[in-house]
Amino acid sequence: MTWLSSFWRSSIGGKVTMAVTGVLLFGFVVAHLLGNLQLLKGPDAINSYAKMLHDLGPLLWVMRIGLLVVFLLHVVTAIRLSRANKAARPVAYAKEATMQASLASRSMVLSGLSLLAFIVYHLLHFTFGITNPDHMARKAAGAGGHDVYSMVTASFANPAIATAYAAFQLVLFLHLNHGLQSFAQTIGFHHGRYTPMIKQLSFLLAALVAGGNVCLALSVQLGIVKGAA
Numbered sequence: 001m002t003w004l005s006s007f008w009r010s011s012i013g014g015k016v017t018m019a020v021t022g023v024l025l026f027g028f029v030v031a032h033l034l035g036n037l038q039l040l041k042g043p044d045a046i047n048s049y050a051k052m053l054h055d056l057g058p059l060l061w062v063m064r065i066g067l068l069v070v071f072l073l074h075v076v077t078a079i080r081l082s083r084a085n086k087a088a089r090p091v092a093y094a095k096e097a098t099m100q101a102s103l104a105s106r107s108m109v110l111s112g113l114s115l116l117a118f119i120v121y122h123l124l125h126f127t128f129g130i131t132n133p134d135h136m137a138r139k140a141a142g143a144g145g146h147d148v149y150s151m152v153t154a155s156f157a158n159p160a161i162a163t164a165y166a167a168f169q170l171v172l173f174l175h176l177n178h179g180l181q182s183f184a185q186t187i188g189f190h191h192g193r194y195t196p197m198i199k200q201l202s203f204l205l206a207a208l209v210a211g212g213n214v215c216l217a218l219s220v221q222l223g224i225v226k227g228a229a
């Protein structure tokens with residue numbers, strides 16, 4: 001364990017931890033979006049998907065705890081690296097590139113903290129049913145468990161909630177766009193020839209994920225997805 005903790009404490013170990021945990025969290029966000037897109041197919045599709053997840057029983061808890069550990073590792077390592085960067089910073093920047101890198105990492109800390117606030121709100125909303133207990137109260141007919149379709153459509157029918165979710169997707173986009181580029185750099189893709197391609201690919205993936213989430217909120221607001229009776 002000592003070598004593991006000294007690796008984590010090293011600068012390269014911190015970067016590798018950020019890359020590995022970041023890509024796992026990206027995988028979760030993509031999988032979560034693909035599951036949530038079942039909303040567009042109607043109540044049966046999304047409620048059966050939610051039931052399938054809940055039927056995993058203890059395995060679901062292993063996955064949830066795994067996700068929490070990965071998430072905490074990502075946040076704690078980000079804080080450690082950001083502190084180390086600040087401590088090592090010269091009084092004035094010698095090069096513009098150094099200043100740009102510092103601005104980018106500072107904006108990652110800011111967007112990361114905003115996402116943390118969103119996730120806390122999101123869990124209070126959909127997982128613990130504290131912000132809108134009325135949305136959680138319905139049970140799915142036949143499928144058992146929560147009526148996720150009603151829960152999500154009732155929530156996104158509220159313009160304030162739909163706008164809050166859509167606004168946070170902009171922050172998610174910024175964080176993913178830069179995070180995916182950093183990931184590519186950490187695993188060694190920083191050849192001049194590939195950089196523009198990596199930038200475009202990161203932009204596209206981040207836009208697809210954030211845009212997909214916005215579509216969910218928008219589809220309810222525009223009446224394309226109708227609330228359950």
Ligand code: HEM
Pocket residue numbers: 029032036050064115119122123126127148152165172213214216217
């Ligand atoms: C329009 C977009 C989204 C919708 C409709 C949505 C919907 C939901 C629902 C219904 C749940 C509760 C699952 C359950 O306990 O049965 C949930 C849980 C969760 N969501 Fe989202 N979500 C969205 C976006 C996001 C985003 C962008 C993130 C992360 C950045 C996220 C992270 C989570 C996490 C961590 C959980 C807890 C997982 C668990 O309890 O197993 N969600 N979401």
